[in-house]
Amino acid sequence: MYSSSEPYELVIGGRASRPAGPPLDQWQTAGFLAWSMQNIASFLPVRAIPRGARTTAFGSTPHDLSDVPVTLPWDAGTSTFAQIMANTATDAWIVTKDGAVVAEEYIEPMSPQGVHLLMSVSKSLTTATAGTLMGTGELDAALPVSAYVPALALSGYAGATVRDLLDMRTGIRFSENYLDSSAEVRLLEEAIGWAPRVHEGVPDTLLGFLATLIADRIHGGRFDYKSCETDALGFVIEGATGRHPADVMSERLWQPMGAESDAHVGVDGVGEGMFDGGISASLRDLARFGSLFLRDGFALDGVPVLPTWWVEDTVTGAPDSREAFAAASEPTLMDGGMYRNGFWFPRAGSDVFLALGIHGQMIYINRAAGVVAAKLSTWTTPQDGMKLLSTIAAFDAAAWALV
Numbered sequence: 001m002y003s004s005s006e007p008y009e010l011v012i013g014g015r016a017s018r019p020a021g022p023p024l025d026q027w028q029t030a031g032f033l034a035w036s037m038q039n040i041a042s043f044l045p046v047r048a049i050p051r052g053a054r055t056t057a058f059g060s061t062p063h064d065l066s067d068v069p070v071t072l073p074w075d076a077g078t079s080t081f082a083q084i085m086a087n088t089a090t091d092a093w094i095v096t097k098d099g100a101v102v103a104e105e106y107i108e109p110m111s112p113q114g115v116h117l118l119m120s121v122s123k124s125l126t127t128a129t130a131g132t133l134m135g136t137g138e139l140d141a142a143l144p145v146s147a148y149v150p151a152l153a154l155s156g157y158a159g160a161t162v163r164d165l166l167d168m169r170t171g172i173r174f175s176e177n178y179l180d181s182s183a184e185v186r187l188l189e190e191a192i193g194w195a196p197r198v199h200e201g202v203p204d205t206l207l208g209f210l211a212t213l214i215a216d217r218i219h220g221g222r223f224d225y226k227s228c229e230t231d232a233l234g235f236v237i238e239g240a241t242g243r244h245p246a247d248v249m250s251e252r253l254w255q256p257m258g259a260e261s262d263a264h265v266g267v268d269g270v271g272e273g274m275f276d277g278g279i280s281a282s283l284r285d286l287a288r289f290g291s292l293f294l295r296d297g298f299a300l301d302g303v304p305v306l307p308t309w310w311v312e313d314t315v316t317g318a319p320d321s322r323e324a325f326a327a328a329s330e331p332t333l334m335d336g337g338m339y340r341n342g343f344w345f346p347r348a349g350s351d352v353f354l355a356l357g358i359h360g361q362m363i364y365i366n367r368a369a370g371v372v373a374a375k376l377s378t379w380t381t382p383q384d385g386m387k388l389l390s391t392i393a394a395f396d397a398a399a400w401a402l403v
Contacts, residue, residue: 056258059100119357127342148239
């Protein structure tokens with residue numbers, strides 16, 4: 001479909017090829033994961049999300065957060081900020097307040113110039129890109145998915161709207177059980193070439209895989225976390241613009257916010273992007289992205305990036321967002337929370353919201369405190385409730401220590 005002259009992407013005979021690297025069935029295991037997360041482009045085909053000529057600058061207000069006390073979840077006692085960062089397989093972390101870096105740390109081999117696989121933090125970047133298109137009128141969230149992606153008209157997505165994708169409220173049947181090799185989330189990886197093809201009948205393209213999914217309930221109902229939704233949204237962005245979503249993300253989000261590093265996204269055999277979890281980016285650029293939500297959609301230097309109304313819609317949610325979230329079929333560990341426009345709101349009555357990815361990726365946004373933080377990690381298991389809630393608690397404690 002698309003090809004690229006960018007050096008990140010390898011294309012042979014019109015199809016992306018896999019460079020040499022860790023065994024395809026092992027790169028996400030404990031023995032390789034710490035290296036893999038920082039070197040995806042060396043062994044899997046990717047497409048660049050280029051930065052622009054302008055880089056926005058953070059201020060600097062150094063503060064030692066090491067000994068900030070943190071109350072651990074589930075009555076597990078107390079700890080400190082430094083201990084939690086040390087005990088949660090951290091590769092890098094940063095805390096900013098009001099546009100200035102308060103503290104940051106990089107654990108070798110991670111560096112400020114390095115990029116790291118974001119896993120599902122990618123979803124928040126993708127929904128924000130869709131938000132920019134909604135702001136210009138190029139994308140209407142009330143329209144059906146099939147209006148932008150005709151290839152999904154006869155799939156389970158028939159009747160689903162773009163809004164359903166943004167809030168993960170379609171009726172698509174999709175298991176997100178990362179430890180089940182037959183779950184749809186793992187079959188998706190076979191389709192894009194991130195895992196060996198061991199199940200018969202799995203299509204060899206991402207769009208082909210999405211077209212095989214079926215719905216088992218009405219669209220627009222309860223929230224259920226499904227990675228396929230953001231991949232479908234990537235194709236919606238492509239349908240709305242006629243351009244590769246990586247290029248749209250670069251031009252509408254990455255460049256306007258003043259990113260300092262190129263990002264990139266993993267692609268399938270025909271060059272289509274895995275926007276549910278395939279983006280790699282630098283730590284400081286995650287903080288730049290989060291800062292847009294403190295500044296009503298404006299970059300650190302005042303350039304408009306996201307529509308102000310879209311930021312407010314994200315924070316406010318729909319009238320039934322919390323009800324839909326409470327009805328989720330899987331535990332969320334976030335009683336009273338909600339999910340809106342690709343972001344997690346962990347509790348009611350709070351200005352804190354998150355972009356989250358498995359193995360410990362996070363952007364933390366606390367609008368009341370003016371704090372944005374981010375963490376890149378390599379948990380050996382995809383999910384770990386204690387590490388997740390401890391990290392949130394650590395950033396909460398740091399935020400209020402800075403007020």
